[in-house]
Amino acid sequence: MPEVHFTLRWPDGAEERCYSPSTAIKRHLDAGKTYPLDELLDRVRTGLSEASDRVAAKYGFACSSAMDQLARIEARARAFEGGEDASVLCTRIEG
Template identity: 70%
Template structure:
């Protein structure tokens, strides 16, 4: 299953490299696009859950790496101002 690495820039300027176990994330995030924090969280949740579901369908178990990535994103977002924006810088 092809994995995807994507880099985001948080509202405070910090850049973070993120992981998806599947290309499913491409349907939810686009490189070069800036999202309001809430929308980014929704898109990341949907995309990473979908990616984990694809792993489960193929291998019989959910992807813990996708869920760990989602937990890191949600934890980081909780410390930021809700009006902030997140930019998806790249996807590869």
């Protein structure tokens, strides 16, 4: 299963390289697009859950790395909740 890395630029300018175990995330994020924080979280939750489900269908177990990545993104996002310009840029998608 081809893995994918995607990079997010948070409202404070910091960039984070993220992991997905499959290309499913590509249906939910576009490189170069900025998302309001809540929308980004919805898209990442859906995409990484789909990716984990694809791993489960193929190998018989969910992908803990996808769920760990989701937890890290959700934790990082909490720092920006309620912020005036709480939007996140997906700078690139590789894979």
